[in-house]
Amino acid sequence: MNLYQFAKSLVWTALNPVYRFDIKGLEHFPKTGGILIxxxxxxxxxxxxxxxxxxxxxxxxxxxxxxxxxxLKPLLPKLNAFPVKRGLSDREALRRALAILKGGDVMGIFPEGTRSKNGELGKGFSGAGFFALKGEADVVPCAIVGPYKPFKRLKVVYGEPIIMQPYRDRKASADEVTSVIMERIQQLLDNNKA
Known part of the structure; x- marks a missing residue:
């Protein structure tokens, strides 16, 4: 067992009894290929x-x-995290993210860029669309249906993949693709209210 798998089982053991995860939609998750969550x-x-x-x-x-x-410095890379300079155009982080997706791995992002203060879905930044289009990956929308309250169920819902090739073929903009992604996340939230 590598460090990532060990940490995953450790965090699951710590959090699941508290938040009693209700995970839906794993059957939609592609088993291979680059995926942007x-x-x-x-x-x-x-x-x-x-x-x-x-x-x-x-x-x-x-x-x-x-x-x-x-x-954290030696630990984070072993947990599949890499640094990004916030508030700047960090070309190295962009290259790294695209390489992960093009290499057939899974990358997770939060298109809003920051936590919602009221629990409502905010506007997505165009970076989500950029990674989806340029990373040669499809998108799996995910809704975390909170709030986080001890001993109350927390739903994590994975939606059907958004296939990106048609958007690439017609040269859709990053903003348009981000809007599609945010609409799908909103649908998952609406259909899975606590």
Missing amino acids: CANHIDALDPPVVGITAPRPVHFMAKEELFNAPV
């Missing part, structure tokens, strides 16, 4: 929750400051 963002626990509920290992961008912490 796009999820709503309601809590700081969202990245580990997506990481432990997705059926394949997930890579995440993490703010660069976390990699300056002595304990």
